[in-house]
Amino acid sequence: MSDSVLTVRRKGLGGEATLAYALLAPAVLLMIIFMVYPIFYVFVISLFKTDKLSRIKDFAGFSIYADLLSSKDIWIVIGRSLLWTVTAVLAKTIFGIAIALLLNVKYKGRKIARLLFIIPWASSIPISVMLWRWVLHSEFGLLNHTLKITGLMSNPPVWLGQGGTAFMACLWVDIWIGIPFMALVFLAAMQAVPQTLYEAAKIDGATRYQRFRYVTLPGISAILLIATLLSSLWTFNDFNTIYILTQGGPAGATNILITYVYQNSFEWLKWQKASALSVFTFLILSTVSIIYSRIYFKKEEM
Amino acid sequence: MKKILIVFALIVILSVTSTSLFANGQKEKSGPAKxxxxxxxxxxxxxxxxxxxxxxxxxxxxxxxxxxxxxxxxxxxxxxxxxxxxxxxxxxxxxxxxxxxxxxxxxxxxxxxxxxxxxxxxxxxxxxxxxxxxxxxxxxxxxxxxxSRFMAINTSLSDKVPATMEDLEKDAIAATKNGNYGLIMPGAKHTELSDFVYYFYAAGGNFFDANGKCTVNSAAGVKALNFMLKLIDTDKVVQKGFLSQDRKQAQPIFFAGKAAYVMIGAWADTEYNKVSPSWKIKYAQIPPFAGNKPAPLIxxxxxxxxxxxxxxxxxxxxxxxxxxxxxxxxxxxxxxxxxxxxxxxxxxEFQTPMYKAMAEANLHAKGWPLVTGWAEASSIIMDATQKAYLHQMSAKDALDWAAAAVDKARGK
CATH class of the missing domain: 3.40.190.10 (Periplasmic binding protein-like II)
Structure with missing residues (x-):
């Protein structure tokens, strides 16, 4: 530990520490107002019966949690949310790394290629999803038209009309939107890996795969962890894609936790149930974040 | 310590002053208060x-x-x-x-x-x-x-005006050929309960009884939903992918000239004129089932x-x-x-055939139920009809499930 840090600790709140706290205070205050308080208030609402404007009425204790935990529907929705997140993040990570590797190779037109890959991410998500809705249209959609005229499928499926295909279609659109961010982050991480390591590996006779496995992957592992964590949080809470494409249908087959929360709150004004579902979401995502940060800090210590 | 506090105070003063200057600037720009x-x-x-x-x-x-x-x-x-x-x-x-x-x-x-x-x-x-x-x-x-809602007919595919739902079925079957559909039926979730209500009212159904209990699973409800399933599965007169299409996505298929019949509302003329197709459009009433009185939705x-x-x-x-x-x-x-x-x-401009069809429909029309909790009730009924379309449940079971769920949601 350096001398200066020890000095500050010994002096308690004196000197630089006071300035640090003073400068941090507004940010901490804003975080308490805009993050801690709403989370706490959502938890409070889940313990009370409310009117339709979410005003608290009678104390109900944990009854709503007991109701939810004994409901089959909620477990199906949670299971689907986890499947949705794991599959989407995995696909985004694999595609992201593959594209980052391609964009990291020096060739003519590399800048244009990089620009093209960013476009889906730079576009407005709701507009992209609305476009996809028309692409997937069974009658006028570009996808089915292409499948037909190329002879790949004479009778292509109605993508958003059946539970399974609707879920896959939503998943694909979410992946399509999420890949550029992952690719960009991985590309930045790859560029920070010292070239000397690759040269040394080459001299030692390492193959392309071995260079990727033993130089690139360890070099980007910290970023990989952060990027997959962020992607998991965003994907789990990706409301836009599902709501615009299917509104959770057909017959609830694409409902995930976040769309279910929306339905219960803003459509049906069931604030207590929606708050309890939000608490579930918070707990699941907090657990994931804690696991990730433990792995991350353990790696840093090493 | 003193220096630090002075620096901090300066930061606060500067930010407050700049904010108020900015606010003053806005006020000067906006002129007299509106x-x-x-x-x-x-x-x-x-x-x-x-x-x-x-x-x-x-x-x-x-x-x-x-x-x-x-x-x-x-x-x-x-x-x-x-x-x-x-x-x-x-x-x-x-x-x-x-x-x-x-x-x-x-x-x-x-x-x-x-x-x-x-x-x-x-x-x-x-x-x-x-x-x-x-x-x-x-x-x-x-x-x-x-x-009121009414029916629009593409006269190049069918010139028949069905008097009953049973006639509509026959006419739609006859019009289903050469890649054209007999009937357009949106099946995805929309602001309203989509087409189920047309068939339900045509069978004489009511969503609630006098005590506020849900009666969507009445004989009329089951008859309506079974009839829709027949149109979809047996007669195959409904457009492909109907379950993925709400009103805004399904009706363009009709205006593209690819379907004979559609149950539609006041926007029909505007949409038809936007496309200006070569075929002629005709308006008629949504027919009741044989033995029932007409009851279009208003x-x-x-x-x-x-x-x-x-x-x-x-x-x-x-x-x-x-x-x-x-x-x-x-x-x-x-x-x-x-x-x-x-x-x-x-x-x-309001004396055209479409407005005449609407005026005629108004004579027998029936509105949505005016009850609390309708948003959730209609969502549940929509889920039930979708379960039936997907063959996850029979029409009767789906509507029984919906009625029970609606009553539970409304505390009945």
């Missing part, structure tokens, strides 16, 4: 957004003390956007609503009686029959649009004024302004609805 009037207009099919802007500008020119914030909101988002704004205590001064939402908003204590703010002469010009939002003798919503929309609105005096003036024939009649024409105002309904 109060903002906020109105949310639903995005009806056919509505001309530029014309809506013209209305706002003309209102501001006539009343320079007001800044008009006229926001067009998608129908599918309007209910949720309103409830969010109401919960936050920041609703617009007024908005268009589906009249079926009114009881819910009254239950929230969110709406005020419009007669306090809108002039009597405006109300005197509204057809008394359009006042669906009159509850226990008090008017809570100003009629904005009212129109949909009414109203304007609600909100208790927490910031400028109720201003919105009253705006509504008076909007309901002049100069503005309301062209707006009605774009939306396709027959006018609710007496003076506009006499204009020649």
């Amino acid at each position: 109060s903002t009037v906020t109105f949310w207009l639903a995005d009806y099919e056919g509505i001309d957004h530029d014309f809506v802007k013209q209305i706002a500008s003309a209102f501001e020119a006539k009343y320079p003390q007001y800044k008009m914030d006229l926001v067009i909101v998608d129908w599918n988002a309007l209910h949720d956007k309103l409830t969010t704004a109401l919960a936050a205590g920041t609703p617009p001064d007024a908005s268009v609503i589906g009249t079926r939402w009114l009881l819910e908003f009254m239950d929230l204590g969110a709406v005020v009686q419009p007669k306090k703010y809108v002039s009597q002469s405006t109300f005197d010009n509204i057809a008394p029959g359009a006042m669906e939002a009159k509850i226990n003798g008090t008017l809570w919503g100003i009629p904005f649009a009212a129109g 949909v009414t929309d109203s304007i609600a004024l909100y208790k927490d609105g910031k400028n109720l005096e201003g919105i009253g003036k705006f509504i008076d302004f909007l309901y002049q024939d100069k503005w309301k009649a062209p707006l009605d024409k774009q939306m396709g609805f027959p006018p609710v105002t007496i003076s506009a309904s006499k204009r020649p």
Whole structure:
């Protein structure tokens, strides 16, 4: 530990520490107002019966949690949310790394290629999803038209009309939107890996795969962890894609936790149930974040 | 320590001063104070957004003390956007609503009686029959649009006008050929319960009994849903992918000339004229099942004024302004609805075959149920019909499940 840090600790709140706290205070205050308080208030609402404007009425204790935990529907929705997140993040990570590797190779037109890959991410998500809705249209959609005229499928499926295909279609659109961010982050991480390591590996006779496995992957592992964590949080809470494409249908087959929360709150004004579902979401995502940060800090210590 | 505190104090002073300077600058720029009037207009099919802007500008020119914030909101988002704004205590001064939402908003204590703010002469010009939002003798919503649903026929594919649902089935089967469909049926979730209601009412069904218990699983409900399943699965007259299409995605297939029949509303003429196809369109009534009386759906929309609105005096003036024939009649024409105002309904542009079909349908029409918790009830019934379409449940089981779930949700 350096001398200066020890000095500050010994002096308690004196000197630089006071300035640090003073400068941090507004940010901490804003975080308490805009993050801690709403989370706490959502938890409070889940313990009370409310009117339709979410005003608290009678104390109900944990009854709503007991109701939810004994409901089959909620477990199906949670299971689907986890499947949705794991599959989407995995696909985004694999595609992201593959594209980052391609964009990291020096060739003519590399800048244009990089620009093209960013476009889906730079576009407005709701507009992209609305476009996809028309692409997937069974009658006028570009996808089915292409499948037909190329002879790949004479009778292509109605993508958003059946539970399974609707879920896959939503998943694909979410992946399509999420890949550029992952690719960009991985590309930045790859560029920070010292070239000397690759040269040394080459001299030692390492193959392309071995260079990727033993130089690139360890070099980007910290970023990989952060990027997959962020992607998991965003994907789990990706409301836009599902709501615009299917509104959770057909017959609830694409409902995930976040769309279910929306339905219960803003459509049906069931604030207590929606708050309890939000608490579930918070707990699941907090657990994931804690696991990730433990792995991350353990790696840093090493 | 002293130095640090001085630096901190300077930062605070500088940020406060710069904020207030910025605020002063804004004030100087804006000139004399104007109060903002906020109105949310639903995005009806056919509505001309530029014309809506013209209305706002003309209102501001006539009343320079007001800044008009006229926001067009998608129908599918309007209910949720309103409830969010109401919960936050920041609703617009007024908005268009589906009249079926009114009881819910009254239950929230969110709406005020419009007669306090809108002039009597405006109300005197509204057809008394359009006042669906009159509850226990008090008017809570100003009629904005009212129109019955009817059937549109592509005469190049079928020139038959079915008298019963059974006839419709035969005619649709005959028209299903050469890649064309007999009938358009949206199956995805939409603002309203989509096409099930047409068949349900045609079979003589009612959603609730006198005690408020859900009766969607009545014999009429099961008959309607089984008939729809037959059209889809056995007769195969319905467009492919119907379950993935809401109204906005399904009806373009009809206007592309690829289907013979569609159950539709007031926007039919506007959409037809947009496409200007070579085939001719014909309008007819939605037929009942044999032995039943015709009962097409009538949909009414109203304007609600909100208790927490910031400028109720201003919105009253705006509504008076909007309901002049100069503005309301062209707006009605774009939306396709027959006018609710007496003076506009006499204009020649509202004497076309489509308006005649709607006027005839009005004679037997039946509205949505005016009950609290309808948003959730309709969502449950929609899920049930989808489960039946997907063969996850039989029509009877799906509707039994829906009735029980609706009663549970409404505490019955």
